[in-house]
Amino acid sequence: MNRRSSMALTDRTTLGELKEADYQVRSVKDELRANLMQKLRAGEEVFPGILGYDETVIPRIQNAILAKHDLILLGLRGQAKSRLIRMLPRLLDDHIPVIEDTPLNEDPFNPITKQGRAIVEERGDDTPIEWLPREARYGEKLATPDTTIADLIGDIDPIKAANERLTYADEEVIHFGIVPRTNRGIFAINELPDLQPRIQVGLFNIMEEQDIQIRGFNVRFPLDVMMVFSANPEDYTSRGNLVTPLKDRIDSQITTHYPKTIETGMSITEQEAWQDRADGAAAVDVHIPRFFREIVEQVAFEARESEYIDQTSGVSVRVTRAALEALISAAERRALLNGEDETTVRVSDLMHVAPAITGKVELVYEGEQEGAEEVALTLIGRAVRALFDEYFPDPSDKEEGRPEYKDVLDWFAQGRSIDLDQDMSDAAYAETLGQIDGLQALAEEYLSPDTTGETHTGMEFVVESLHQHSLVGKEISDGGQTYDDIMGSMLSSIGDGGVPGDDFDEGDFDDDDDDTDDPLSRYR
Structure with a gap:
């Protein structure tokens, strides 16, 4: 059974019940691709209310999704870039199962944090799950010069370490940033060139290896995230620029435009x-x-x-x-x-x-x-x-x-x-x-x-x-x-x-x- 039946499964509350239903987990990009294919075959409007892009921008976005690409929308002010990005979650499933009370929307079949693994090892098929709606699977950050790696990726939480008497070598002292907290979803960064180059470098692993590293930890967290960006061409010269390796990691660059008629x-x-x-x-x-x-x-x-x-x-x-x-x-x-x-x-x-x-x-x-x-x-x-x-x-x-x-x-x-x-x-x-x-x-x-x-x-x-x-x-x-x-x-x-x-x-x-x-x- 795939995610198309997720609405009929939302009464399932444990990992064992998911297994009985033969629930199959898909990656975010596989999920977006499959749902887009269904809409296109059914002749449904994918981006309602977006005018003037039917023959230009929208087909290219659809092609990028079908190719399972991360993408950037490049265009001048007022060209519906943010609106297009915020409509992408419409292509997600209505709900997905996650391990209850875990920070990264963890897949109950494949937990990635120490906390998630511990719950599954301890509870087994009785692992409690909850159903995450599509609107909770979208994250967004406006790039500003003061944005830090801690904001996006995460950092050590010394207060948590002190309160729980944990050493800095313990994975549980990590405070996750907004990107990993959007695991199994879509994360958008608007006005990407405004990020300082050293912060852009911090996105390399997410874009290529789909994982994050925090400080000196030898652990990696494999993330399942579709990354989407927007940028104004003016920003490439007057306010900032994209570092070349990051541009290379963004699979599709799609140019928007003003109304032509x-x-x-x-x-x-x-x-x-x-x-x-x-x-x-x-x-x-x-x-x-x-x-x-x-x-x-x-x-x-x-x-x-x-x-x-x-x-x-x-x-x-x-x-x-x-x-x-x-x-x-x-x-x-x-x-x-x-x-x-x-x-x-x-x-x-x-x-x-x-x-x-x-x-x-x-x-x-x-x-x-x-x-x-x-x-x-x-x-x-x-x-x-x-x-x-x-x-x-x-x-x-x-x-x-x-x-x-x-x-x-x-x-x-x-x-x-x-x-x-x-x-x-x-x-x-x-x-x-x-x-x-x-x-x-x-x-x-x-x-x-x-x-x-x-x-x-x-x-x-x-x-x-x-x-x-x-x-x-x-x-x-x-x-x-x-x-x-x-x-x-x-x-x-x-x-x-x-x-x-x-x-x-x-x-x-x-x-x-x-x-x-x-x-x-x-x-x-």
Whole structure:
């Protein structure tokens, strides 16, 4: 009988009863391999909730398990490394038998410590057993520079030796570390390069010979452990490194990655973000048009290509989760201030997404010079422009002459402007945007909104995008923003003390100019 029948055996309480049931013990890696094979043959989902890895990371992890490998997940921050590792215990059996009250989850058929051997020798078939659940068979340690060999492997316990009058030559004075205490299970070390090299050396025997040695003892404890690690590529150079012999002992190195498509990123954000705010009598129903979800996701894609951001550090998927939550909160707050029960997120609400970005990206020198807030706004602006170009005709197309935008641009060219206060009510918002000739028809034609709220926020989306294409001017204040004629906006800047040529030149009005030389200029 194998471990697949372990649930039917949990009423067995002695070694003799296990023998009668013909219980067969398997190693951890054999157990993981067999259970994975069953799941794959049955078509079961092995890593539920992990998105975007079906064709890349997950098959490689499965291959490593089938090969009975120890493995390391190598990737930048926020790539689900820890989540994947913590799902591995799902492949363990529900329960396994261990000798009761022993420190290392000892196999009753093959005890490895002096205490375990003594119990079996004394009690024989009456050796008491208990059933260890799978969740108790997983151990984890975050590698930190102060981690010691005693923490991981163990050390002599002088207090125990004194209390029990044992010599230091007695095996029972050993205090076991967290790795041996996970015997017959899975042990994970996160951020492995942060371990000091001499501590990494202490893992050699576990990885190759599957045993541990403590201090000067001539005894060895053969462990049954699957070792799993995670690391960030940046750590190999800036914070630490893996000693070569340890790398050689890790059988499979699997590289993780960020979402490769907007759709995948949206699915992850949808799964992870807190969006259901229906709590309490004052709750607000916040509508989020699809193109807003795409904008939020595009922010991360823009950040991963930005010249202002340190790409070796990465841009976590936590950016989009936090950004979407901040966007919803901005709309929620505005509705509460105006006594509204429902609302739709607006482009102007994106201004409040910046705090969700600034703390999650590492800036290079140029980014530090510009400032984290300015860089965040630039990323948002680029994301808006990128999504606008997906839905609308290119307003910079000279040959077409931008006929779709003529009415809107002519309205601003007549010296008109609109003020969008960040806390204005939905009614005032709709009335303000409704002044602009041709704007509503443009939003309805290309966005096909389902509600009037989506129509109005789509109208602001058009105006903001025309600004991103340098066709409409924009001035930002603490309380909101003003859109006006691009020429009037530039001349106003000069009148406020600017010098012609400092902030713009003739190229700023070139239809093909995308301001790539100074991507922050749109917010000045």
